[in-house]
Amino acid sequence: MAGSRADLRANLTGWAFVAPALTLLGLFMAYPILWSLYMSFQTGKGMNFKFGGMSNIYRLTQDPVFLRALSNTMVFLVVQVPIMIVLSLLFAAALNNPKLRGRAILRTAIFLPCVTSLVAYSVLFKSMFAIDGVVNDSLLFLHIISEPIRWMIDPFWAKVLIIMAITWRWAGYNMVFYLAAMQNIDPSIYEAARIDGVPARARFFKITIPMLKPVILFTTVLSTIGTLQLFDEVNTITASQGIGGGPADSTLTLSLYIYNLTFRFMPSFGYAATVSWVIVILVGILSWVQFQVAKDR
Amino acid sequence: MSGLKLTGLRKNYGAHQVIKGVDLVVEPKEFVVFVGPSGCGKSTLLRMIAGLEEISGGDLTIGGVRMNEVDASKRGIAMVFQSYALYPHMTVRENMGFALKYAGESAANIARRVNEAAKILELHKLMDRKPRDLSGGQRQRVAIGRAIVRHPEVFLFDEPLSNLDAELRVQMRIEIARLHKELQTTIIYVTHDQVEAMTLADKIVVLREGLIEQTGAPLTLYDDPDNQFVAGFIGSPRMNFLPAVVKNGALTLPEYDGQVIPMPPVAAKLAEGAEVTVGIRPEHFRTGGSASLDLTIELIEHLGGESFAYARQGKANVITIATGTGRNWASGERIQATFDPASVLLFTAQGARVR
Amino acid sequence: MSLFSRLFSLLTQAMLWLAAFISVFPFYWMIAGATNTANDITGGKFTLGTNLIPNITKFFELVDVPLVFFNSLVVAIGGTVLTLIVASLAGYGFEMFRSKTRDRIFGGLLLMLSVPFAAMMIPLFVMFSGVGLMNTYFAIIAPGIASIFMIFYFRQNTKAFPSELRDAARMDGLQEWQIFLRIYMPVMRSTYAAAMIILFMTNWNAYLWPLIVLQTNDMKTIQLVVASLATAYTPDYGLIMVANVLATLPTILVFFLLQRRFVEGMLGGVK
Ligand SMILES: Nc1ncnc2c1ncn2[C@@H]1O[C@H](COP(=O)(O)OP(=O)(O)OP(=O)(O)O)[C@@H](O)[C@H]1O
Ligand SMILES: [Mg+2]
Numbered sequence: 001m002a003g004s005r006a007d008l009r010a011n012l013t014g015w016a017f018v019a020p021a022l023t024l025l026g027l028f029m030a031y032p033i034l035w036s037l038y039m040s041f042q043t044g045k046g047m048n049f050k051f052g053g054m055s056n057i058y059r060l061t062q063d064p065v066f067l068r069a070l071s072n073t074m075v076f077l078v079v080q081v082p083i084m085i086v087l088s089l090l091f092a093a094a095l096n097n098p099k100l101r102g103r104a105i106l107r108t109a110i111f112l113p114c115v116t117s118l119v120a121y122s123v124l125f126k127s128m129f130a131i132d133g134v135v136n137d138s139l140l141f142l143h144i145i146s147e148p149i150r151w152m153i154d155p156f157w158a159k160v161l162i163i164m165a166i167t168w169r170w171a172g173y174n175m176v177f178y179l180a181a182m183q184n185i186d187p188s189i190y191e192a193a194r195i196d197g198v199p200a201r202a203r204f205f206k207i208t209i210p211m212l213k214p215v216i217l218f219t220t221v222l223s224t225i226g227t228l229q230l231f232d233e234v235n236t237i238t239a240s241q242g243i244g245g246g247p248a249d250s251t252l253t254l255s256l257y258i259y260n261l262t263f264r265f266m267p268s269f270g271y272a273a274t275v276s277w278v279i280v281i282l283v284g285i286l287s288w289v290q291f292q293v294a295k296d297r
Numbered sequence: 298m299s300g301l302k303l304t305g306l307r308k309n310y311g312a313h314q315v316i317k318g319v320d321l322v323v324e325p326k327e328f329v330v331f332v333g334p335s336g337c338g339k340s341t342l343l344r345m346i347a348g349l350e351e352i353s354g355g356d357l358t359i360g361g362v363r364m365n366e367v368d369a370s371k372r373g374i375a376m377v378f379q380s381y382a383l384y385p386h387m388t389v390r391e392n393m394g395f396a397l398k399y400a401g402e403s404a405a406n407i408a409r410r411v412n413e414a415a416k417i418l419e420l421h422k423l424m425d426r427k428p429r430d431l432s433g434g435q436r437q438r439v440a441i442g443r444a445i446v447r448h449p450e451v452f453l454f455d456e457p458l459s460n461l462d463a464e465l466r467v468q469m470r471i472e473i474a475r476l477h478k479e480l481q482t483t484i485i486y487v488t489h490d491q492v493e494a495m496t497l498a499d500k501i502v503v504l505r506e507g508l509i510e511q512t513g514a515p516l517t518l519y520d521d522p523d524n525q526f527v528a529g530f531i532g533s534p535r536m537n538f539l540p541a542v543v544k545n546g547a548l549t550l551p552e553y554d555g556q557v558i559p560m561p562p563v564a565a566k567l568a569e570g571a572e573v574t575v576g577i578r579p580e581h582f583r584t585g586g587s588a589s590l591d592l593t594i595e596l597i598e599h600l601g602g603e604s605f606a607y608a609r610q611g612k613a614n615v616i617t618i619a620t621g622t623g624r625n626w627a628s629g630e631r632i633q634a635t636f637d638p639a640s641v642l643l644f645t646a647q648g649a650r651v652r
Numbered sequence: 653m654s655l656f657s658r659l660f661s662l663l664t665q666a667m668l669w670l671a672a673f674i675s676v677f678p679f680y681w682m683i684a685g686a687t688n689t690a691n692d693i694t695g696g697k698f699t700l701g702t703n704l705i706p707n708i709t710k711f712f713e714l715v716d717v718p719l720v721f722f723n724s725l726v727v728a729i730g731g732t733v734l735t736l737i738v739a740s741l742a743g744y745g746f747e748m749f750r751s752k753t754r755d756r757i758f759g760g761l762l763l764m765l766s767v768p769f770a771a772m773m774i775p776l777f778v779m780f781s782g783v784g785l786m787n788t789y790f791a792i793i794a795p796g797i798a799s800i801f802m803i804f805y806f807r808q809n810t811k812a813f814p815s816e817l818r819d820a821a822r823m824d825g826l827q828e829w830q831i832f833l834r835i836y837m838p839v840m841r842s843t844y845a846a847a848m849i850i851l852f853m854t855n856w857n858a859y860l861w862p863l864i865v866l867q868t869n870d871m872k873t874i875q876l877v878v879a880s881l882a883t884a885y886t887p888d889y890g891l892i893m894v895a896n897v898l899a900t901l902p903t904i905l906v907f908f909l910l911q912r913r914f915v916e917g918m919l920g921g922v923k
Binding site: 010011013014015016017018020021022023024025028029030031032033035036039087090091094095097100101102105106108109110111112113115116117118119120121122123124125126127128130131132133134135136137138168171172173176177180200229231232235236239244254255258259262263269272273275276277279280283 | 657664665667668669671672673674675676678679681682685693694695696697698737738739741742744745746748749750751754757761764767769770771772773774775776777778779794795797798800803828832853856857859860864875876878879882883887889892893896899900903904906907911914915918919
Binding site: 194 | 347348349368369370375376378380382383384385386395396399447
């Protein structure tokens with residue numbers, strides 16, 4: 001057992017290195033997660049709770065505001081994530097052409113939005129999409145529309161606006177992942193395909209896309225998590241008079257609803273925790289589904 | 298099977314000319330090897346033939362048809378890349394059949410041709426594996442298989458064996474030679490490896506800075522190089538070059554303490570005082586030659602079957618001597634290295650051969 | 653090139669330039685807005701105006717700008733430095749001292765990565781108010797210090813740290829912590845640099861958690877100020893744009909100065 005003392009020492013050193021992180025994670029992550037799981041079975045307002053069993057879950061099914069927040073969130077997810085991923089892929093594929101002129105400028109420009117803070121860009125969008133703002137003016141001028149779009153007032157257009165905003169901010173971010181992955185592909189693979197007579201379209205769909213599958217999965221999962229937690233945009237862009245999620249709750253999301261339950265109304269921690277677990281479960285299910293879809297066909 | 302004809306072929310990258318006018322005829326079924334120092338344009342020339350690089354000037358014909366502007370896939374060529382360039386997400390079978398799908402072959406035809414190639418290369422046990430589950434040599438065989446299934450008129454290889462270890466390299470080299478015999482196609486092959494070039498080629502093309510220095514059968518280049526560059530490039534270990542001056546009907550070697558060697562027959566027409574370079578291959582030193590050099594052995598390398606002595610005189614260049622199986626020299630020893638004056642080559646100061 | 657492929661390449665170029673325009677226009681809009689009046693901005697005026705000085709003056713009157721900027725810097729720099737230390741220690745520990753237990757814990761961390769912040773927001777809020785730490789720098793920074801993503805990032809990058817270096821240092825008689833401090837940190841400085849940029853951006857741009865934790869005006873960060881100005885009953889966009897420029901400028905500067913590193917840091921997790 002000559003090595004055992006040294007092994008023990010190494011083991012202790014290992015623990016010492018990870019201890020600060022594990023302590024903090026336990027305190028600020030594991031504990032809150034368990035706590036909120038526990039809370040989701042409690043009912044009551046403010047700091048008075050009692051065990052409520054499944055009552056919070058029952059309340060979910062009866063709560064029209066929750067159901068609306070859930071359906072809004074799902075709409076954002078189902079519409080925005082695919083649009084953005086496809087756009088990012090298109091940009092990346094177009095930018096990956098070494099003969100393209102102005103490549104560096106284009107890449108930087110398209111990537112730039114993701115360095116802005118959520119607040120800053122939300123404010124910009126809010127002002128640009130004002131009823132007689134620059135976007136409506138331009139669309140009118142170009143005769144694309146005949147009367148101004150009521151971006152912040154019409155529930156449909158409010159959703160569209162939020163989707164455009166998120167896409168604006170994140171498309172370039174995802175694009176960089178795809179570009180990096182594309183640049184890692186051995187160029188002689190494309191040369192081989194050219195000699196093999198594979199047409200450009202098939203090169204993209206039969207070679208590039210399959211080879212990017214892990215990255216596409218990675219970004220899809222990240223985007224799904226992000227969209228399910230959507231908060232900042234709907235709390236700013238479509239907020240009026242300090243209340244987010246408008247008009248008429250048409251952009252209310254689950255995260256925003258949790259925030260409202262906790263901080264805007266009389267605090268209802270137990271119920272809010274239950275809603276937050278809905279997000280956890282959705283993330284879990286969707287990530288699992290995405291992994292299954294991405295598995296080898 | 299088609300031959301190729303390159304006439305005045307040129308390639309510019311901006312103002313920088315990389316291929317400076319190459320003329321070359323490749324006969325049908327010929328095995329041609331491009332060699333030359335790194336950066337001389339071997340890959341570029343090959344890729345121009347493949348259609349992967351645009352041709353800036355000159356003409357390229359394959360099978361008598363001008364191909365300058367023809368798409369890579371329509372030139373009747375197949376290429377094997379140094380990195381293999383297998384599609385990582387496809388099985389061996391899919392990799393090999395991929396091109397045929399786009400050539401409009403029927404599924405039955407594809408299967409037949411893929412199996413045929415698999416048999417030639419003994420790949421049938423690996424057909425459903427992905428490239429990452431194959432060894433380097435197996436990947437290389439798949440890459441060759443992918444080329445074979447297309448029944449190309451011309452095969453192009455760019456340093457196909459350089460990622461393999463020494464033993465596999467020998468194996469694959471033999472395999473490629475066998476394939477050439479079996480398939481009877483034209484092959485153009487780029488390599489850094491002397492042995493590959495000497496053993497595989499019907500014809501070696503020596504390139505230097507975008508120009509052909511000499512073209513010819515391996516032994517022709519070895520025995521009868523046109524210039525000092527080719528003489529130095531072909532043969533391993535390299536030929537020894539000794540600066541010399543013609544003086545009183547003999548060659549004086551100023552860097553070797555003015556030792557004198559007899560005039561080789563070809564030097565008869567050289568004028569008194571002309572500066573030349575004497576080229577002696579290591580294996581041309583042998584006992585009983587009528588010329589000799591006084592040298593001191595610095596180091597001896599025994600490779601088992603043969604030995605090399607590195608010897609010098611004063612500050613002059615080290616001279617490599619193949620000692621055959623004679624192992625009786627020791628380092629530090631002063632020797633007389635003898636050779637036959639008729640076996641040496643002479644080059645002018647400009648590097649041209651004196652014949 | 654055939655007519656079709658020429659057309660196609662023209663089309664993709666047009667698409668890219670349009671996307672680039674759309675991406676950059678809001679930045680221009682922000683700068684132009686800072687020089688215009690509120691009415692001009694919501695009225696869609698996109699040329700430069702003359703209202704810059706009044707906007708700035710009003711902003712500085714309404715908001716204690718140096719204090720707000722100071723708060724933001726404390727939060728961003730404090731959060732960045734602490735995270736770098738804790739996460740790199742953990743990444744080094746997880747990779748260099750492998751053990752079954754620690755590998756399992758690491759797997760558990762990756763699972764936790766998918767738990768949304770919303771689920772932790774309430775307990776964290778209750779925790780911090782329970783111990784009376786609300787409205788402090790500590791409360792904003794603390795939950796983010798042990799960033800799982802960053803631990804993961806450092807562990808991935810540590811794989812490239814040559815273990816011969818560590819062995820050599822051990823033979824030279826260095827203690828483990830000295831190896832980390834004297835060898836690992838200097839050798840991995842480009843890893844640190846990339847992480848630093850990402851962390852600075854994340855912390856500088858943080859919004860939701862600070863919004864929950866910070867209650868008094870003298871603690872607010874620039875992001876909160878912009879948001880509260882923007883969600884006011886009658887937002888004055890002129891001064892909001894001035895605030896916005898201030899809120900965005902540091903990150904844009906960092907981005908342009910260190911673009912390559914920034915992208916490296918972003919990609920760090922997927923390598
Ligand atoms: N895209 C390019 N732009 C500019 N110069 C290039 C380009 N591609 C190759 N070159 C130059 O052309 C020359 C020939 O390159 P090439 O790859 O053909 O050399 P090579 O003989 O194959 O070398 P090696 O033996 O190292 O593979 C080199 O000097 C190289 O720097
Ligand atoms: Mg080459």
